[in-house]
Amino acid sequence: MNDAAGRIAAARRVTVKIGSSLLIEGEDVRRAWLDSVAEDLAALRAAGKHTVVVSSGAVALGRGKLGLKRSARLDLKQAAAAAGQPRLMAAWEAAMARAGIPTAQLLLTVEDTESRRRWLNARATMEVLLREGALPVVNENDSVATEELRYGDNDRLSARVAQMIRSDVLILLSDVDGLYTADPSREPGAEHLPFLDAIDETIEGFAGGAGSAGVGTGGMRTKIAAARIARGFGCATIIAHGHAANPLRALQHGARATVIAASGSPAGAYKQWIAGTLEPAGSVTIDEGAVRALAGGKSLLPAGVRAVGGVFERGVCLRVLDPAGREVARGLSAYTSAEAQAIAGCVSAAIAERLGYSGPDELIHRDDLVLV
Numbered sequence: 001m002n003d004a005a006g007r008i009a010a011a012r013r014v015t016v017k018i019g020s021s022l023l024i025e026g027e028d029v030r031r032a033w034l035d036s037v038a039e040d041l042a043a044l045r046a047a048g049k050h051t052v053v054v055s056s057g058a059v060a061l062g063r064g065k066l067g068l069k070r071s072a073r074l075d076l077k078q079a080a081a082a083a084g085q086p087r088l089m090a091a092w093e094a095a096m097a098r099a100g101i102p103t104a105q106l107l108l109t110v111e112d113t114e115s116r117r118r119w120l121n122a123r124a125t126m127e128v129l130l131r132e133g134a135l136p137v138v139n140e141n142d143s144v145a146t147e148e149l150r151y152g153d154n155d156r157l158s159a160r161v162a163q164m165i166r167s168d169v170l171i172l173l174s175d176v177d178g179l180y181t182a183d184p185s186r187e188p189g190a191e192h193l194p195f196l197d198a199i200d201e202t203i204e205g206f207a208g209g210a211g212s213a214g215v216g217t218g219g220m221r222t223k224i225a226a227a228r229i230a231r232g233f234g235c236a237t238i239i240a241h242g243h244a245a246n247p248l249r250a251l252q253h254g255a256r257a258t259v260i261a262a263s264g265s266p267a268g269a270y271k272q273w274i275a276g277t278l279e280p281a282g283s284v285t286i287d288e289g290a291v292r293a294l295a296g297g298k299s300l301l302p303a304g305v306r307a308v309g310g311v312f313e314r315g316v317c318l319r320v321l322d323p324a325g326r327e328v329a330r331g332l333s334a335y336t337s338a339e340a341q342a343i344a345g346c347v348s349a350a351i352a353e354r355l356g357y358s359g360p361d362e363l364i365h366r367d368d369l370v371l372v
């Protein structure tokens, strides 16, 4: 299944990145086009797929609003982003409301995607939004980012977002229908590449090395960098043309694109990430029945917990120990240490009464658990 349509059909979670050039014309949003994207996103939802959008456009809209000229100066870009972001979100909000889907805004920085704690918090927010049927619309928090610590391009940010929500597919909508052997706007003879199973130096060379066509805009280079990140955690990347109406539907109907395959699956990579936690924040000791349940692929319920070690927040990685103190698993805790202590040994039906509020039935959900 090397075509974009097949990948999208099989995906459970999809991240879509939309560049400024698609969204904005002159100084305003291409509203009719955005309505068509909203329709496509609603169709993905109706097909049971969880979708997140990474949308550029704040800087371009803010420039128009403030009457600023194009400039490479970071402070001017930051001011433009601050002025343009509300306009960008207003456009998304209006388009998605017409499609019957509530939107939510997340502004992320490099730090949010690099620090484990902030990552987990952003992820938890995203999960609730997806569960509640909202469309998270993400952009870089340009106004607080620094020169040394900013993505600067939403291609790589979208790969991190795809990782955060465990997307199977990352769709980069651009003004070109994929990767060519050279920049097609400069070399008419350049060949289109429909499918890549790996990213090597030759491929990176196509996307424009230093001093060649890609410099300045980010161009294909940041898209290949994004595909490389996505590939590493089990997510395929699709680079596609997005300028015409209903660009996602067009892809689902076989429009030409470049597909870059993933290595492994998002779930596998996620579990590797959990297993690779250097310093788990605490531990839970479980009884024999729970050890058997985990070995059988079940979640860890509070009923099987005998003791809780350490002081920890929700979402952190815990060691799961058998009655003899041997580590049998690792997983992300759905509760804080204080809560875990309060509900240890407790049947699921009694959790709400014990805590005074309701919470998940599982202390560690099987999706967040890996046997060691």
Ligand SMILES: Nc1ncnc2c1ncn2[C@@H]1O[C@H](COP(=O)(O)OP(=O)(O)O)[C@@H](O)[C@H]1O
Pocket: 018, 019, 020, 021, 022, 173, 174, 175, 176, 178, 179, 180, 181, 182, 183, 184, 185, 206, 207, 208, 213, 214, 217, 218, 219, 220
């Ligand atoms: N090998 C290549 N294949 C396709 N496009 C390329 C290649 N090298 C450079 N490009 C350029 O990259 C552009 C897309 O990047 P960019 O303008 O940054 O898009 P976006 O705004 O969608 O992020 C294309 O219009 C094309 O001119």
Ligand SMILES: N[C@@H](CCC(=O)OP(=O)(O)O)C(=O)O
Pocket: 018, 019, 020, 021, 055, 056, 057, 058, 059, 060, 081, 139, 140, 142, 152, 153, 154, 155, 217, 218
């Ligand atoms: N965060 C910036 C967008 C940065 C970016 O990657 O732009 P683009 O190359 O148009 O996708 C903004 O909202 O204007």
